[in-house]
Amino acid sequence: MTYIRSQFRHPGLPVNELGYTTKEYEGALSTLCAGCGHDSISGCIIQACFEMSVAPHRIAKLSGIGCSSKTPTYFLGNSHGFNSVHGRMPSVATGANMANRDLIYLGVSGDGDTASIGMGQFVHVIRRNLNMVYIVMNNGCYGLTKGQDSATADEGSKSKKGSVNPFQPIDLAGMALELGASFVAQSFSGDKEQLVPLIKAAIDHPGFAFINVISPCVTFNNNPGSTKAYDYVREHIEASATIDFVPAKTEITTKYADGTGTDIELHDGSHIHLEKLAAGINPYDRLAAMNALQNARNNHEILTGLLYIEPESTDLHHTIQSSDRALNSLGQEELCPGAEALAGINEGFR
Amino acid sequence: MKPTDDKNPEYFHKVVDCQYACPAHTPVPEYIRLIAEGKYTEAYMINWESNVFPGVLGRTCDRPCEPACRRGRIEEEPVAICRLKRVAADNKDDVKSLMPQLPFEGNGKRIALIGGGPASLTVARDLAPLGYEIHLYDEQEAGGGMMRSQIPSFRLPIDVLNEEVNYVLDMGIHTQFKTYVSSLKEILDKEYDAVFVGTGAPRGRDLIIPGRQEAAENIHIGVNWLASVAFEHTHKIGKKVIVLGGGNTAMDCCRTSRRLGGEQVKVVVRSPFAEMKASPWEKEDAVHEDIQILDNHVPKVFVVENGKLKGMTFEKVHAVFNDKGKRSLIPTGEPEVFIEADDVLVAIGLENTFPWIEKETGVDFGEWGMPIVDAKTFQSSNKKVFFGGDAAFGPKNVITAVAHGHQAAISIDLYCREKDLTERPSPFTNLVSQKMGIHEWIYESEVENDHRYLVPHAAKSVTLSDRKMEVELGFDVETALKEARRCLNCDVETVFYKDKCIECDACVFICPTQCITFTTNGEEEDLRTRLRAPSLNLKQDLYVSDTLPTQRVMVKDEDVCLHCGLCAERCPTSAWDMQQFLYKVTKAG
Numbered sequence: 034m035t036y037i038r039s040q041f042r043h044p045g046l047p048v049n050e051l052g053y054t055t056k057e058y059e060g061a062l063s064t065l066c067a068g069c070g071h072d073s074i075s076g077c078i079i080q081a082c083f084e085m086s087v088a089p090h091r092i093a094k095l096s097g098i099g100c101s102s103k104t105p106t107y108f109l110g111n112s113h114g115f116n117s118v119h120g121r122m123p124s125v126a127t128g129a130n131m132a133n134r135d136l137i138y139l140g141v142s143g144d145g146d147t148a149s150i151g152m153g154q155f156v157h158v159i160r161r162n163l164n165m166v167y168i169v170m171n172n173g174c175y176g177l178t179k180g181q182d183s184a185t186a187d188e189g190s191k192s193k194k195g196s197v198n199p200f201q202p203i204d205l206a207g208m209a210l211e212l213g214a215s216f217v218a219q220s221f222s223g224d225k226e227q228l229v230p231l232i233k234a235a236i237d238h239p240g241f242a243f244i245n246v247i248s249p250c251v252t253f254n255n256n257p258g259s260t261k262a263y264d265y266v267r268e269h270i271e272a273s274a275t276i277d278f279v280p281a282k283t284e285i286t287t288k289y290a291d292g293t294g295t296d297i298e299l300h301d302g303s304h305i306h307l308e309k310l311a312a313g314i315n316p317y318d319r320l321a322a323m324n325a326l327q328n329a330r331n332n333h334e335i336l337t338g339l340l341y342i343e344p345e346s347t348d349l350h351h352t353i354q355s356s357d358r359a360l361n362s363l364g365q366e367e368l369c370p371g372a373e374a375l376a377g378i379n380e381g382f383r
Numbered sequence: 384m385k386p387t388d389d390k391n392p393e394y395f396h397k398v399v400d401c402q403y404a405c406p407a408h409t410p411v412p413e414y415i416r417l418i419a420e421g422k423y424t425e426a427y428m429i430n431w432e433s434n435v436f437p438g439v440l441g442r443t444c445d446r447p448c449e450p451a452c453r454r455g456r457i458e459e460e461p462v463a464i465c466r467l468k469r470v471a472a473d474n475k476d477d478v479k480s481l482m483p484q485l486p487f488e489g490n491g492k493r494i495a496l497i498g499g500g501p502a503s504l505t506v507a508r509d510l511a512p513l514g515y516e517i518h519l520y521d522e523q524e525a526g527g528g529m530m531r532s533q534i535p536s537f538r539l540p541i542d543v544l545n546e547e548v549n550y551v552l553d554m555g556i557h558t559q560f561k562t563y564v565s566s567l568k569e570i571l572d573k574e575y576d577a578v579f580v581g582t583g584a585p586r587g588r589d590l591i592i593p594g595r596q597e598a599a600e601n602i603h604i605g606v607n608w609l610a611s612v613a614f615e616h617t618h619k620i621g622k623k624v625i626v627l628g629g630g631n632t633a634m635d636c637c638r639t640s641r642r643l644g645g646e647q648v649k650v651v652v653r654s655p656f657a658e659m660k661a662s663p664w665e666k667e668d669a670v671h672e673d674i675q676i677l678d679n680h681v682p683k684v685f686v687v688e689n690g691k692l693k694g695m696t697f698e699k700v701h702a703v704f705n706d707k708g709k710r711s712l713i714p715t716g717e718p719e720v721f722i723e724a725d726d727v728l729v730a731i732g733l734e735n736t737f738p739w740i741e742k743e744t745g746v747d748f749g750e751w752g753m754p755i756v757d758a759k760t761f762q763s764s765n766k767k768v769f770f771g772g773d774a775a776f777g778p779k780n781v782i783t784a785v786a787h788g789h790q791a792a793i794s795i796d797l798y799c800r801e802k803d804l805t806e807r808p809s810p811f812t813n814l815v816s817q818k819m820g821i822h823e824w825i826y827e828s829e830v831e832n833d834h835r836y837l838v839p840h841a842a843k844s845v846t847l848s849d850r851k852m853e854v855e856l857g858f859d860v861e862t863a864l865k866e867a868r869r870c871l872n873c874d875v876e877t878v879f880y881k882d883k884c885i886e887c888d889a890c891v892f893i894c895p896t897q898c899i900t901f902t903t904n905g906e907e908e909d910l911r912t913r914l915r916a917p918s919l920n921l922k923q924d925l926y927v928s929d930t931l932p933t934q935r936v937m938v939k940d941e942d943v944c945l946h947c948g949l950c951a952e953r954c955p956t957s958a959w960d961m962q963q964f965l966y967k968v969t970k971a972g
């Protein structure tokens with residue numbers, strides 16, 4: 034048995050602004066099945082965080098239960114992590130975020146963890162526009178329990194054993210749009226050119242950023258007839274546009290001088306640059322996004338890319354006017370301002 | 384780029400850097416694995432078959448394999464390949480019974496070998512079992528050539544040399560030692576079917592500067608002096624010794640001097656220290672024995688007083704390189720340096736000399752007085768006469784001489800069978816999957832993190848007082864195992880089957896050294912800019928697949944692949960497989 038990854042890395046690996054190589058963003062060796070789409074998503078998260086020069090200790094990884102929710106062990110080994118109860122990741126994320134707004138919250142969930150047991154949590158975290166990245170590793174089946182159809186399995190999709198799913202799927206991206214999510218994207222684990230910039234944009238987005246990633250289950254749902262198999266997804270994928278994330282420090286005009294494509298300026302001066310925008314796609318228009326998604330579904334296509342963004346999003350802290358600072362940075366004087374302050378408050382009510 | 388033709392054995396051969404760099408192409412990872420398994424005899428025999436002198440080479444080889452070793456590109460030091468070879472030689476059981484057994488059925492052909500060094504002995508080893516009657520001529524009293532006369536016993540014990548020379552000579556070789564061949568014509572007149580010249584580069588270059596003649600008594604040519612020590616004609620040297628030259632002969636001269644009474648031994652060399660021709664480890668060993676190495680000093684005069692050598696003066700220089708990288712040594716203008724000396728050893732290079740080859744033999748000579756020899760067949764302009772070793776193309780090293788010997792033996796055999804010499808036999812190759820289970824391989828796929836282990840040395844106080852005491856003690860078996868496990872098993876190749884790949888990227892993300900990229904095809908120069916990790920080592924190939932369903936290709940940069948097998952373990956469809964590649968140069972017959 035091996036399961037042992039050498040400590041040696043490529044000696045010429047580039048370093049980011051913090052002086053780290055991708056090694057500092059890796060986690061433990063994955064124990065998922067060989068060829069699992071989730072491992073590719075983990076790889077994309079590593080790549081995105083490395084390229085954004087995020088300090089690993091500034092990230093909190095949160096997850097529930099399932100194959101997807103095991104993955105935080107396999108990336109960002111130097112970051113904080115919380116592996117919560119099944120479907121309850123959004124609550125833990127909310128609590129953590131409320132206590133410390135300075136961290137980047139990276140929630141990882143699966144189709145079971147989100148669309149079945151965690152649905153209630155999912156819809157409320159969207160409604161509140163909690164500042165987090167929410168990635169669903171969506172393989173359309175319950176991989177940990179031997180591949181039963183999940184709530185996102187398409188109607189008519191065939192399982193490995195040959196049974197055909199009779200139920201309508203829950204379209205998580207559509208639902209997020211419907212519930213008012215401020216950043217909605219869809220992608221495919223086998224398309225890291227698209228997924229890496231999407232994750233970067235999602236991290237940068239000041240609000241709830243949802244990415245539904247089709248991630249084939251190589252063991253239980255990669256058979257002919259399955260609509261979440263590598264081959265099927267590749268044949269039916271339609272990108273809304275090509276996407277690039279241009280960080281704030283880079284002049285967008287030097288990178289895309291000819292002025293083609295669409296630039297979305299984000300709150301901190303970063304840009305999302307879209308090229309070859311498909312017909313009917315307008316990332317600022319929620320209705321158009323919902324339409325495009327429905328049309329794609331009717332045509333048996335999987336629409337990927339950035340579907341909708343609200344660049345000036347206001348997150349939960351802003352809405353409820355919570356503390357500007359992380360609670361752990363508040364001293365006794367701020368937490369217990371004394372009788373005089375209390376008297377002042379009381380005076381205000383008289 | 385065109386898809387890589389991995390059916391051509393030369394592609395995977397090049398991936399096995401050590402073996403590729405070895406002139407004799409010894410299957411290095413194969414014998415290192417055997418050493419790790421404690422199969423020293425088998426490891427020895429693989430070596431013996433390929434390089435004839437494992438015990439000698441395990442101590443004295445120039446090790447072209449080690450600078451090539453992939454490990455040296457991943458961490459600081461390559462695997463101690465050379466010293467592992469010695470472990471096989473030190474710990475083997477009886478090997479004689481595994482070698483070709485007499486009597487050999489004669490084929491009626493007679494071959495003369497001039498010179499008894501590594502090249503000639505290799506020819507003898509390859510041809511004798513085929514039935515050739517071999518006559519070996521050498522002026523020394525025993526076989527081995529420069530291995531006997533020039534490599535000091537503290538680096539190569541005489542027993543080790545005798546053992547391996549005798550394995551060859553015991554194959555019914557007719558030896559004529561103490562016989563200086565003074566005429567090739569005479570040999571040819573004896574109607575041999577072919578003649579092999581392996582006479583080495585026997586003459587040490589002299590240094591003709593003022594005072595050379597007056598001080599002749601205390602000025603010695605390095606190689607002659609070493610031979611004289613080896614054959615016990617010389618037993619002492621003055622207390623203050625200057626050794627001129629920066630090659631391995633100079634290192635052997637200075638270290639031998641320390642053992643024969645030299646107390647202040649200085650090596651003085653024209654070039655900068657870093658550019659000296661001596662192997663780095665030889666320089667280290669010399670410095671360890673309190674020998675001072677003075678670089679950038681050009682000898683000017685042998686200073687003689689009252690007919691006796693007093694020392695030498697040197698001019699200080701520094702190296703300047705022109706646009707083409709050619710070096711010239713420019714005087715610094717500092718005053719000349721005087722260094723005292725009782726004796727001076729001149730080790731500034733070797734020369735070929737063939738005063739014994741007459742014009743009418745039909746052996747033509749070209750530039751620098753070197754014979755005109757075909758680089759592939761080793762045949763001279765006289766079709767019957769073949770050259771090899773230092774005699775063919777100038778001074779190199781033992782392992783090169785062995786490689787020449789193998790090729791010359793093939794040519795002689797083809798020549799005697801009236802076959803075309805240019806049709807060389809193809810190598811023996813084999814490619815075998817190492818898969819045993821989902822996470823199990825036949826080979827030890829785990830990559831050890833250990834750094835290179837040092838070979839223990841005997842105490843200086845002991846070795847300096849006994850010329851024949853070997854300095855290096857060799858690895859013990861435990862350390863050898865640890866060192867052997869540093870080998871990355873580069874001969875266990877990553878073989879890619881494009882038709883099985885589902886492009887899940889599992890291999891891309893698991894690869895510790897980011898060797899694998901799936902991207903659109905392009906020219907090599909362009910592709911190298913688009914890989915996951917910088918691809919700067921242009922000597923290492925890119926392994927490129929045919930176009931995949933997504934119109935991309937798989938590109939693997941072979942440069943720092945750890946051969947850990949994780950790509951193949953992670954591959955859900957076995958599009959990657961780890962397959963052991965064996966490549967053996969075919970021998971005569």
